[in-house]
Amino acid sequence: MGKTMIEKILAKASGRAEVSVGEIVFAKPHMILSHDNSAAILKTFEKMGGKKVWDPERVFIALDHEVPPPDSKKADNHKAIRKFVADNGIKAFYDCGAGICHQVLPEHGHVIPGVVIYGSDSHTTTHGALAAAGIAIGRTETASVWALGETWLRVPESIKIVLEGKLARNVEAKDVILYLIGRLTAEGANYKSIEFHGSAVRGIDVGGRMTLCNMSAEAGCKCAMVPFDERTKKYLAEAGAPKYEALDPDPDAVYEKVYTYDVSTISPMVAKPHNVDNVSPVSELPDLPIDVALLGTCTNGRIEDLEAAARILDGKKIAKGVRLLVYPASRKVLDEAFKRGTARILLNAGAQIGIPACGPCLGAYGGVLATGERAVSTANRNFKGRMGTKEGTEIYLASPVTVAASALAGRIVPAE
Amino acid sequence: MPIEGRVWILDDDDINTDVIYPGKYTYEMLSNEDMAKHALEDYDPGFAKTAQKGDMIVAGRNFGCGSSREQAVSTIQFAGVVAVIAASFSRLYYRNAINQALYCIECPEASAFARANKTALHHTNVKLDPEMGTLRIGDKEFSFKPLAGQAAEIFKAGGLAAYTKSKLATR
Numbered sequence: 278m279g280k281t282m283i284e285k286i287l288a289k290a291s292g293r294a295e296v297s298v299g300e301i302v303f304a305k306p307h308m309i310l311s312h313d314n315s316a317a318i319l320k321t322f323e324k325m326g327g328k329k330v331w332d333p334e335r336v337f338i339a340l341d342h343e344v345p346p347p348d349s350k351k352a353d354n355h356k357a358i359r360k361f362v363a364d365n366g367i368k369a370f371y372d373c374g375a376g377i378c379h380q381v382l383p384e385h386g387h388v389i390p391g392v393v394i395y396g397s398d399s400h401t402t403t404h405g406a407l408a409a410a411g412i413a414i415g416r417t418e419t420a421s422v423w424a425l426g427e428t429w430l431r432v433p434e435s436i437k438i439v440l441e442g443k444l445a446r447n448v449e450a451k452d453v454i455l456y457l458i459g460r461l462t463a464e465g466a467n468y469k470s471i472e473f474h475g476s477a478v479r480g481i482d483v484g485g486r487m488t489l490c491n492m493s494a495e496a497g498c499k500c501a502m503v504p505f506d507e508r509t510k511k512y513l514a515e516a517g518a519p520k521y522e523a524l525d526p527d528p529d530a531v532y533e534k535v536y537t538y539d540v541s542t543i544s545p546m547v548a549k550p551h552n553v554d555n556v557s558p559v560s561e562l563p564d565l566p567i568d569v570a571l572l573g574t575c576t577n578g579r580i581e582d583l584e585a586a587a588r589i590l591d592g593k594k595i596a597k598g599v600r601l602l603v604y605p606a607s608r609k610v611l612d613e614a615f616k617r618g619t620a621r622i623l624l625n626a627g628a629q630i631g632i633p634a635c636g637p638c639l640g641a642y643g644g645v646l647a648t649g650e651r652a653v654s655t656a657n658r659n660f661k662g663r664m665g666t667k668e669g670t671e672i673y674l675a676s677p678v679t680v681a682a683s684a685l686a687g688r689i690v691p692a693e
Numbered sequence: 694m695p696i697e698g699r700v701w702i703l704d705d706d707d708i709n710t711d712v713i714y715p716g717k718y719t720y721e722m723l724s725n726e727d728m729a730k731h732a733l734e735d736y737d738p739g740f741a742k743t744a745q746k747g748d749m750i751v752a753g754r755n756f757g758c759g760s761s762r763e764q765a766v767s768t769i770q771f772a773g774v775v776a777v778i779a780a781s782f783s784r785l786y787y788r789n790a791i792n793q794a795l796y797c798i799e800c801p802e803a804s805a806f807a808r809a810n811k812t813a814l815h816h817t818n819v820k821l822d823p824e825m826g827t828l829r830i831g832d833k834e835f836s837f838k839p840l841a842g843q844a845a846e847i848f849k850a851g852g853l854a855a856y857t858k859s860k861l862a863t864r
């Protein structure tokens with residue numbers, strides 16, 4: 278019987294010839310990711326009796342969630358993490374300003390196809406864009422992996438999503454995944470592995486695939502992957518990734534469900550408050566004035582996202598009273614935005630450009646909402662209070678072009 | 694080792710983490726005793742008051758769906774529950790349960806039987822042998838796939854934190 282991507286990857290990561298759905302295996306990661314939460318994890322690690330991490334080459338830490346630190350407690354956390362990193366000789370450490378963990382990890386060649394990436398962050402699914410199984414685990418488990426170098430996993434069922442057709446103008450990967458989550462619902466892929474197939478996926482670049490895999494987490498999946506192809510290969514070469522072996526699904530692999538969609542019928546989409554699966558076309562929204570437009574996050578803070586927004590904003594000014602916050606996903610993205618002139622266009626249009634990091638996505642700093650305000654954002658979650666304030670706030674999730682067009686109009690509108 | 698305990702039959706599917714342990718308590722640092730007081734609060738407010746050590750729960754499909762909060766496992770443990778038998782579990786709940794050494798027994802037949810005979814069987818004693826994979830409810834015997842390999846070892850150690858600690862000590 279044929280094997281799915283996740284069955285092959287977990288067999289390899291657990292040193293077995295083959296594994297099947299439902300089995301529990303102990304899988305070793307290629308890398309394990311954490312961020313500012315490393316401060317809490319390292320305390321658990323020490324309580325467990327951990328002295329040194331099992332392999333300093335495989336531990337990745339990026340500071341991104343509270344960057345630059347908004348108060349002394351967060352600054353102290355960073356200090357404790359830096360000390361831990363130095364004591365353990367952890368090489369893949371990216372200090373404040375390098376960018377968001379999910380962007381920095383692949384960008385610096387730490388993700389390769391055919392492996393398991395653990396992450397103490399729910400959007401670890403992002404790394405499936407490079408045909409790796411990015412699997413989120415808890416903080417206690419992360420501490421345990423730091424100590425032992427492995428943790429257990431149940432081999433999940435797989436869902437195959439086949440996307441065919443050509444995207445319409447001003448429709449992006451973000452609109453596709455919003456549309457899919459609307460269909461699948463927030464628990465539609467609970468603990469399953471998603472594989473994205475079809476001509477439309479082949480036509481989407483690695484950046485857009487990261488958007489797809491990143492937001493798949495909102496359908497409850499354990500991991501989401503796009504099989505290896507020429508686009509993956511090119512990205513890996515540019516990122517300076519080490520040697521790898523891609524693991525393709527067998528043609529006769531067994532899927533729990535197969536869904537096929539024609540993406541050419543998808544129009545610009547939004548997720549309305551306060552659930553990610555509360556999805557509708559932008560064109561069906563009532564008149565919704567906005568206070569904040571956020572362009573950034575691990576979902577849509579890449580250079581292609583900034584460029585897509587700049588294309589809409591070029592030579593124009595954002596509406597009076599709107600704050601357009603731009604948080605490039607990494608220092609490399611910001612660097613590119615300078616080189617290509619994208620940053621200049623955004624700045625001229627009236628954007629505030631921040632330090633590469635999570636920004637107000639998690640509502641901890643960097644432009645949280647005031648009471649009663651409404652935001653349109655390229656992020657991945659719109660739960661009540663996610664951007665820092667519960668009372669009367671609303672978050673609409675949309676693509677970079679929709680966010681840019683909305684910033685110009687001062688209300689949520691699709692790009693023309 | 695077989696264990697025996699009183700059973701609560703919760704005749705519903707999709708009993709979610711919010712009714713097991715309401716979200717409003719998740720960011721409060723409560724003691725174990727105080728956490729126990731809120732077990733299943735929004736499902737059956739009487740549960741926490743009358744639950745006793747060694748109790749078991751039988752439920753329907755997708756038990757523990759919703760958020761990843763680890764407290765949804767610990768709260769019923771602190772209330773005395775040692776095992777949940779269900780037709781199926783949310784995968785995250787199942788994972789948290791193994792890491793915290795709460796028996797989660799997937800057995801659709803036992804779940805259906807207990808729910809069908811709820812009035813007669815509620816609060817009777819059931820016998821569970823997690824290692825052998827057998828379960829006795831009323832006069833009926835059921836079998837299920839017992840935990841194997843390292844997942845069973847995590848269990849034996851009393852959870853993931855203790856497991857890691859003992860593993861490290863032997864290195």
Ligand code: SF4
Nearest residue numbers: 377574575635638639
């Ligand atoms: S950008 Fe937002 S979703 Fe992404 S890692 Fe940061 S806080 Fe999480």
